[in-house]
Structure formats: C-alpha cells, structure tokens
Amino acid sequence: MTPEDVVSRLRSGMTLGIGGWGSRRKPMALVRALLRSDITDLTVVSYGGPDVGLLAAAGRIRTLVAAFATLDSIPLEPHFRAARQRGAFELREIDEAMFMWGLQAAAHRLPFLPVRAGLGSDVMRVNPALRTVTSPYDDGETFVAMPALRMDAALVHLHRADRLGNGQYLGPDPYFDDLFCEAADSAYVSCERIVDDFASAVPQTLLVKRHSVTGVVEAPHGAHFTSCAPDYGRDEPFQKLYATTPWPDFAERFLSGDEKTYQSAVQSWHEEQQ
C-alpha cells in the first residue's frame, strides 16, 4: 500500500491509535498523508509526540486521549500546548499505566481492567466517566476500572515488515505497537523496508503479527523526524526547526507536497544549514 491508500481507508470522526512514544518511532509518513487529506474530527489515542502536535496544529483532533505530549529532547510539544491553550480539542487526560491497561483491555476484548493508578489524582476529576471497581476477593480493595481503549484504526511504524503484515522492530523498545494493532479494528504498519522473509531474525524482534494488520506501507525514513534507532536517530536540528517555526510557515515549506517532496525539502533544508 501507499500512505495515500491507508488514508483512503480512514474517515472523519474515527478513533485513531498512533504507536511509538513521544518523539520515538512515530508513523510520521502516515500522519503526513493524513494531513494531506480532508479527514478531521478525530479521536486520537497516543503516547503523544509530534504526531499529536501536527494533527493538533492542523485542527484535525476533536478528542485526544493521552497521558502527555512531548518531543523528548524538547520537553514540551509546542503545537499541543498552543492547541490546548486555545481550547482546540477535548482532552481525556489519563496516566501512562492507565493508558497501557486500556490498550490491554481492548486487545483482550475486556470492557475494562483494574488499575491502582489514578486514585487520588485529578485524573478522576477531569474524567468524570471513570468508574471504580471493588475486588471480589478478601482484600476488598478498590481500583480504577480503566475502560478499554478500542480503536477504529491504528497506525504504527516498524523497522521491517513482510508483505503479509508481520512486523519487526530492531530498536531498544517495542513501545506498545503490538497492542495498538491488536486493540484496533484495522491496523496499518509503515516500515523502513519490506523484506521477503525473516530468515535470520531474532524471534523476539517479530513484534507485530499479520492477523492484527490490515495493510503494510514501505516508507523509508517514515518516522522522520522522530527516532528510529538503529536505522536512524532523531533529527534534532529539524525537530528544533519544527518546534520553533510558526505553523503556517512550517506547513507551507514542508507539508504542501507528497512524502517524496517532504523528504527532499528536509534534505534541502539540511544542505542550507551547512
């Protein structure tokens, strides 16, 4: 598939999960394709990074489900901040662990899973729909009943994949990409390179299984400007440019064409800096 093929399967109003973490291995090529479409009114579920920033700046988010948004080396995501401060979307702010158990519940077809996290914090105040559940055993403890984070579609970026949708990660952390795929009705994997087989692969690196994947896109540098170690690190100078350039200027220079145009615009920018 192409990024455009993926986006053609998505609709306005959908709940969309985005894999990776912060500014690490985000499916940026797919997010950029989404930005080229008219799709809007999204509920975005993400361990937020520039995916959230880009979609928020472009006004595509109706509701964000997140524990944070960060660029890692730049702690605060500027477009997420600006959008929140102008009240541009509704936030369902939950804790990182609650988020994970929400994905687990969705992947396991459970309505909720009990978590200790959240009790006593203002996560309960700002999410009045959250309920608690009492243990039926002798301990009688009370926990947050974290509802399943079921999604219409998930987008993740991996290092390698085959044409059937089996995906391999080569970096230090799988993040929660397999769970995102299992928790969504459809899942699209972009990858640095499509391979014929995984003959020499370390089995534990084969993270995502084809039964949970709808389509595969070969997108070299598809996580740019987030890190995709060991294939490439975060493009720190470019991330800094993203974080400090007014949104209309950034969008005009880098996001007005297709993915190929984006990658060459990035290259030209780097050449100008030398």
Added chain:
Amino acid sequence: MNATTTTRAEYCAIACADAWRDNGEVLASPMGLIPSIGARLAKRTFSPDLLLTDGEALIVGLDGSVEGWLPYRQHLAMVTGGRRHVMMGASQLDRFGNQNISCIGDWQRPDRQLLGVRGAPVNTLNNPVSYWVPKHSKRVFVARVDMISGVGYDSAAAAGPSATRFHRIPRVVSDLGVFDFATPDRTMRLACVHPGVSVAEVRAATGFPLAVPDEVPRTREPTATELRLIRTVIDPEGLREREVPAA
C-alpha cells in the same frame, strides 16, 4: 568553584543521593541533572545495589555496560511492583505533597499547558516518589496545585486504603533545603536547610505554612570521597553549577 568549599549544587546532590540510601535492589529513576548525579553517587558509594537505566530501555552499570532490558511495559511493572524509587520534578507542589506537571490554570483551558500527568499518578500510588525542585519559590510551593498529577498524603487518604497502601513521599529536595512529611497530619516539614540558607528564607519562598522544628539541622557535609566523585568522576564538567548557581 572553590576547591575546599562545598557548593550549594553539591549539597543538593548529596541530599538527592541520600534519598536512595538503604533502598536495596531497586531501580533509581532520577529526573533531572542533580538527581542523576545523586543517584550515581549513591550507587558508587553507599547504595551499590541500585539499578540505573540509560534513559531509554537498558539497565546499565556505572560504566555504561548493559546488564538488563527495561522497555516501557516492564518499567511499568517495576513501578507497580514497587521496586523503584523515582525522583520527579514538580511545576507545583503543595503542603501535602500533591504535585502538578500537567498544566497551570484551569484544566479545561489552561493558561500554560505543560507535560500532562505522565506517570505521576501510577508512580505515587505504587513506588516511593521523591521530588527535586531546582529553584524554590512560591510559584512552585503553592497552597493548592492546579492539577493533581502526583498524589499527596491528603488526596491518598481521601481516596482510601487502595491509594494509601503503597503511597510514600520520602523527601523533597530544593535548592534551599530538604523537606519531609514526618508530621502528625502529614504536611510538609523542613527537615534541614543547606548551609548558607536561613529558615526565614525558606519560609519566604514557600507559599504555604511550613512545619518547622525548633532546631533545624543543616544538610550534612559530603565526605571527601563523595566530593571527589562528584567533581572528578560523575560531573567533571560542573554542569551542576548551572542548574543550581552559587548563592
């Protein structure tokens, strides 16, 4: 930096290091420069069993050699299993130890959006959480935080036994002193001041009534070995002096 006099930044590092004393075989998760110096100092000296990460998914020794793998989902299991002591930052902190890193102002439409609650709710209910504040002021030490991210003693008590069961805030370290919650009502107490800081100075920079004992001790002096390790091994470039400039 005077070769003989301990700097404020070094007292801060010592106070952070002591947070991990007698913690045993747990993950030390320092957030920020001075806590990182403190954690490494603790591991090099009195708490050799501490586990440290590379900031991503590897558990590493003091020389950077890999001893384990800790992706986020296992990291979260270490949190909920209680085998971790984190020292977090705080944009706001109140007298019961409620912490805010989410946003400033009304949550519905904040004046300043910050990080979000991140893992502060899960941290505070499951493993010991200390705090590091590099610049002690009334903007940070507030009467009431705008969004409770890290749970304080009063909020945990109000939420019931499941919230209090593993809840503990061992200490708060700022550039002025060290604070704990060893009071009958679990409100913040001045445990010691860094040398050169007066109690009046601490009170003036704190936006709530602080419990202050009759005799306030001073932060302990580093040993000669500790000072040498900080200055020549852990932070030879003196980055600590930038985070906490000399008073």
